[in-house]
Amino acid sequence: MQRPAQTRQMDQLGTAKPPQYPIESVDNALRLLLLLGERSEVRLTEASVYLDVASSTAHRLLSMLQYRGFVRQDPISKAYLPGPALTGVAFAVFARMDIPRVAAPILRQLSDALQETVHIGMLDGTSVRFIAALESPSAVRVVSRLGRTMPAHCTSTGKAMLANFSDEELHKLYPDPNLEQLTQNSVSTLTQLCAELVEVRKSGFATSREESEEGVASVAVAIPARGPDVRLALNASAPSYRLRPSHVRKVAGIIGEAAAELATKLI
Structure with a gap:
């Protein structure tokens, strides 16, 4: 089982140097939590393959996480899902975190680099809610969508x-x-x-060309967040004539660097 891209990114956000006296069982339990932050459910066989341990070992780890409320097991499918303790911790952290304030310097740098309007969006079911934004300094620009909620499938952010x-x-x-x-x-x-x-998974970025609004194009990259069920993305929006298809990959690279930097702040 290949390690999911976002989980690999989250692993890389931690310390690069392992502790002097590592505890393998603790590390494996934490890796399972990271995996649950990336996926909506994990099956026992998947956990076993992912950790490269016996099924009995993976079962003991999941059972302990279940005992402490960090995972729960679906009674029908037997798959493991994020538990109330895990989601409670995640949302408590994000509730105390002022994302717009933390992101402000990075949004400023990104807007200055691209000279376009930039947003941070959060996934809410099948919708995306724009929770932070900075408008382009250009006279002709995309107006901020701060506070708006839109169908996720119609936006690059979603x-x-x-x-x-x-x-x-x-x-x-x-x-x-x-x-x-x-x-x-x-x-x-x-x-x-x-x-x-x-194609988004292959390229690492999503696009929208006049899919949410006539005359508007955008590029977005997911922000590797550490909380389960908390999904964020960073985008740049511009008049479609200014964001040409030939410019998209370069713009996506700049946004990707900003998204990775922001992820290190959202801990």
Whole structure:
């Protein structure tokens, strides 16, 4: 089982040098928590392969995490999901954290570098809520969407976060295969969305070209957050004539560097 990209990124955010006296069982338990932060559920066989340990060892680790409330087991599928203790800790940390304040210097640097409007979005079910923004200094610019909520599949920010879901998870999230359209360019079916998210996973960034608003294009990169069920992404929005397809990969690289830097602040 290949380690998920976001989990590898989260591992890299920790100390590069292992402790002098590492405790393998503790490390494995923490790695399982990181895996649950990346995925909505984990099965025993997956945990065993991921940790490269026997199924009995993985079961003991999961049982202890379940005892302390960090995971819970679905009675039907037997898969393990984030428990109340884990989500409680995550949301308590984020509730105390003023994300707009923490992100302000990075948003300023990104806006200065790109000369475009930048946002941070948070996934809320099938919607994206814009929780921080800084408008472009240009006279012709995309107006801030701060405080607005939009269908995730119609925005680059939302698609960057949805790309971290498996197709099975996406079908659960979107039981109706027909999706709401904000413009004629919006993704209209779940099949189309899943196909697009394959490309997002490959490239590491998502795009939207007049899918949420006529004349607006954007590029977004997911922020590797440490909390389960807390998904964030960073985007840059511009008039579509200014954000040409040939510029997208370069812009995405700049946003990606800012997203990685911001992730180190959100701890």
